[in-house]
Amino acid sequence: MLNIRYEKTATPKELPAKNDPLKFGTIFTDHMFVMDYETVKGWHDARIIPYQPISLDPSAMVFHYGQEMFEGLKAYKTEDGRVLLFRPNKNIERANNTNRRICIPEIPEEDFLQAIKEVVKTDEAWIPTKPGTSLYIRPFIIATDPFLGVRPSDTYKFIIILSPVGAYYPEGLDPVKIWIEDEYVRAVKGGIGEAKTGANYVASLKSQVKAHEEGYSQVLWLDGVNRKYIEEVGAMNIFFKIDGKIVTPVLNGSILPGVTRDSVICLCKEWGLPVEERKIDIAEIKKAYEDGTLEEVFGSGTAAVISPVGQLRWEDTIMQVRDGGIGEYSQKLYDTITGIQLGKEKDILGWTVEV
Amino acid sequence: MLNIRYEKTATPKELPAKNDPLKFGTIFTDHMFVMDYETVKGWHDARIIPYQPISLDPSAMVFHYGQEMFEGLKAYKTEDGRVLLFRPNKNIERANNTNRRICIPEIPEEDFLQAIKEVVKTDEAWIPTKPGTSLYIRPFIIATDPFLGVRPSDTYKFIIILSPVGAYYPEGLDPVKIWIEDEYVRAVKGGIGEAKTGANYVASLKSQVKAHEEGYSQVLWLDGVNRKYIEEVGAMNIFFKIDGKIVTPVLNGSILPGVTRDSVICLCKEWGLPVEERKIDIAEIKKAYEDGTLEEVFGSGTAAVISPVGQLRWEDTIMQVRDGGIGEYSQKLYDTITGIQLGKEKDILGWTVEV
Numbered sequence: 001m002l003n004i005r006y007e008k009t010a011t012p013k014e015l016p017a018k019n020d021p022l023k024f025g026t027i028f029t030d031h032m033f034v035m036d037y038e039t040v041k042g043w044h045d046a047r048i049i050p051y052q053p054i055s056l057d058p059s060a061m062v063f064h065y066g067q068e069m070f071e072g073l074k075a076y077k078t079e080d081g082r083v084l085l086f087r088p089n090k091n092i093e094r095a096n097n098t099n100r101r102i103c104i105p106e107i108p109e110e111d112f113l114q115a116i117k118e119v120v121k122t123d124e125a126w127i128p129t130k131p132g133t134s135l136y137i138r139p140f141i142i143a144t145d146p147f148l149g150v151r152p153s154d155t156y157k158f159i160i161i162l163s164p165v166g167a168y169y170p171e172g173l174d175p176v177k178i179w180i181e182d183e184y185v186r187a188v189k190g191g192i193g194e195a196k197t198g199a200n201y202v203a204s205l206k207s208q209v210k211a212h213e214e215g216y217s218q219v220l221w222l223d224g225v226n227r228k229y230i231e232e233v234g235a236m237n238i239f240f241k242i243d244g245k246i247v248t249p250v251l252n253g254s255i256l257p258g259v260t261r262d263s264v265i266c267l268c269k270e271w272g273l274p275v276e277e278r279k280i281d282i283a284e285i286k287k288a289y290e291d292g293t294l295e296e297v298f299g300s301g302t303a304a305v306i307s308p309v310g311q312l313r314w315e316d317t318i319m320q321v322r323d324g325g326i327g328e329y330s331q332k333l334y335d336t337i338t339g340i341q342l343g344k345e346k347d348i349l350g351w352t353v354e355v
Numbered sequence: 356m357l358n359i360r361y362e363k364t365a366t367p368k369e370l371p372a373k374n375d376p377l378k379f380g381t382i383f384t385d386h387m388f389v390m391d392y393e394t395v396k397g398w399h400d401a402r403i404i405p406y407q408p409i410s411l412d413p414s415a416m417v418f419h420y421g422q423e424m425f426e427g428l429k430a431y432k433t434e435d436g437r438v439l440l441f442r443p444n445k446n447i448e449r450a451n452n453t454n455r456r457i458c459i460p461e462i463p464e465e466d467f468l469q470a471i472k473e474v475v476k477t478d479e480a481w482i483p484t485k486p487g488t489s490l491y492i493r494p495f496i497i498a499t500d501p502f503l504g505v506r507p508s509d510t511y512k513f514i515i516i517l518s519p520v521g522a523y524y525p526e527g528l529d530p531v532k533i534w535i536e537d538e539y540v541r542a543v544k545g546g547i548g549e550a551k552t553g554a555n556y557v558a559s560l561k562s563q564v565k566a567h568e569e570g571y572s573q574v575l576w577l578d579g580v581n582r583k584y585i586e587e588v589g590a591m592n593i594f595f596k597i598d599g600k601i602v603t604p605v606l607n608g609s610i611l612p613g614v615t616r617d618s619v620i621c622l623c624k625e626w627g628l629p630v631e632e633r634k635i636d637i638a639e640i641k642k643a644y645e646d647g648t649l650e651e652v653f654g655s656g657t658a659a660v661i662s663p664v665g666q667l668r669w670e671d672t673i674m675q676v677r678d679g680g681i682g683e684y685s686q687k688l689y690d691t692i693t694g695i696q697l698g699k700e701k702d703i704l705g706w707t708v709e710v
């Protein structure tokens with residue numbers, strides 16, 4: 001149990017208007033959770049304080065050597081006023097996997113959950129209720145030693161900030177266009193692709209900018225070794241429905257094990273749909289497209305939940321999926337998952353955690 | 356030409372003692388250079404101010420998505436009191452290559468050089484003169500948009516800090532032991548391995564910790580695709596002298612194009628030694644070791660200049676190079692390069708730039 005110290009803001013900000021559709025990740029609530037780490041003391045001084053700038057020495061290791069991790073999950077307000085988190089333990093488990101991979105000290109799971117709950121409770125009034133909106137929770141850890149030289153830091157800050165958000169893609173649930181990258185690589189087996197750390201995102205920027213310029217909203221990565229097996233999208237895992245089966249790349253160490261990915265797989269299995277987690281050659285997708293057996297393509301991620309894919313572009317081939325319309329399962333998964341998140345659907349798999 | 360605003364410190368720190376051997380990267384001088392970027396204004400507000408903390412919003416992109424770059428070079432004080440930079444234009448060129456790769460706006464080369472010169476001049480008194488010491492210069496850029504979501508930032512800070520340093524490896528010019536990594540991968544073709552950005556260093560931590568625990572000071576990386584071609588060491592490029600020839604991995608997109616590497620190649624060519632930049636299979640090194648034709652192994656980098664390698668460990672094979680002694684060329688290259696840096700040797704290749 002953390003002994004959390006509270007310092008409430010003396011100058012609360014104005015809440016966004018009730019009917020504000022909200023953008024993604026631009027406004028932040030009144031408070032933040034902070035906890036420090038030092039080798040001798042371990043994690044200590046847990047506190048909830050007014051949202052405020054972080055002050056660091058210019059030599060702080062996070063600015064130079066990228067030792068930083070983050071997570072992303074959401075809180076929802078139900079119609080009867082309860083606050084629900086969606087599978088927070090999956091994020092916490094993944095956070096500690098990231099920590100181990102990049103030499104950041106782990107955070108006890110129960111302390112992590114307590115910190116999330118307490119800061120969400122503190123800023124509960126900020127949870128938006130308009131359909132499609134939620135409170136995005138961003139826990140992150142940064143290395144703070146004032147030291148130049150490559151080694152793990154001895155000091156860290158663990159911080160949780162909160163942002164009321166709307167749709168991640170301006171398209172909302174409308175299908176997005178995806179560019180399959182054949183020049184750049186995001187991550188490779190043996191690397192840190194399965195960790196949620198800045199490194200994987202900075203590596204994606206150039207390709208993403210190129211895709212945007214061509215009118216595509218996201219990039220789909222191929223593996224770094226053979227350059228033909230499908231990995232994942234910029235900020236989502238990817239699913240295909242081929243000839244009645246749900247197919248998704250197997251977790252191979254270079255892609256992020258998405259919480260939404262896992263939820264999609266569980267639900268499809270519940271519904272009796274065959275699900276295959278395996279290597280997928282991009283040529284197989286092209287063939288399925290040509291055969292007419294490529295029935296649906298969609299991405300899964302906390303930010304957009306389910307994002308139908310209307311078009312895939314690979315080299316010179318443009319694959320128009322379902323004439324650009326939303327697939328049956330994309331819609332059903334979106335409705336079911338958001339239904340559970342909002343407490344409207346029965347939570348048969350025990351995914352929500354009340355704050 | 357930058358119009359630099361000056362704000363001198365009112366509380367100068369105490370200089371390290373003249374005979375202090377100095378560690379690496381732990382103390383910083385009195386001032387720093389800072390310049391901001393905004394889309395509309397471009398790079399602006401160049402200033403030299405007292406060394407001080409940086410204050411950033413907790414949502415600043417650098418903390419989450421790793422959009423950060425850095426460089427490292429050194430200034431030396433000659434016996435007759437001049438201040439010399441070693442090939443700063445190579446670092447500046449590489450900085451802009453990194454910037455392009457990770458979508459950071461470039462900095463005009465002449466402005467970059469002016470900034471380095473001015474801040475070094477401001478803290479000239481901090482340049483140590485004990486043999487083996489120098490003033491390490493760390494330019495870096497961080498993404499500062501207060502925004503959650505993956506895209507290039509619209510705002511940045513370019514900062515230069517200075518640190519009087521001694522040897523990077525506690526061993527000094529004594530040969531180091533190197534662990535050849537066969538499990539983890541640092542970077543892959545198509546990725547960002549040739550950029551000087553935090554991502555490549557965070558990816559190296561776990562392997563480095565493991566190597567340290569086994570008594571090795573650095574890791575030598577193999578390529579991420581075939582897992583057998585030699586890439587580079589944690590913070591150095593690597594050279595082999597095999598049967599009278601100098602051999603080093605060719606710049607293939609996944610290793611850092613070191614300034615010291617280039618200097619070593621130029622000098623060896625000057626001296627009439629055959630130099631080969633090419634793919635090197637680790638099995639070739641093992642064979643040369645067994646044949647007795649592996650004459651020298653050394654690393655090259657700004658921090659340590661030349662670092663003789665006394666032992667290489669690959670899987671179960673321990674290769675003892677030259678019975679752990681310093682090689683002839685390792686010593687000659689170290690003496691020549693540091694001689695030029697300190698203004699003691701004739702600068703035949705026009706490498707030094709006076710401040």
Ligand SMILES: Cc1ncc(COP(=O)(O)O)c(C=O)c1O
Nearest residue numbers: 235236237256258259260301302
């Ligand atoms: C690279 C990447 N893949 C996949 C995902 C989806 O993971 P999750 O469903 O846990 O949000 C995300 C984002 O969260 C991501 O950044």
Ligand SMILES: Cc1ncc(COP(=O)(O)O)c(C=O)c1O
Nearest residue numbers: 590591592611613614615656657
């Ligand atoms: C990964 C890596 N390779 C090589 C080098 C050597 O480059 P340079 O000689 O420019 O210092 C460095 C360090 O600077 C480095 O970090």
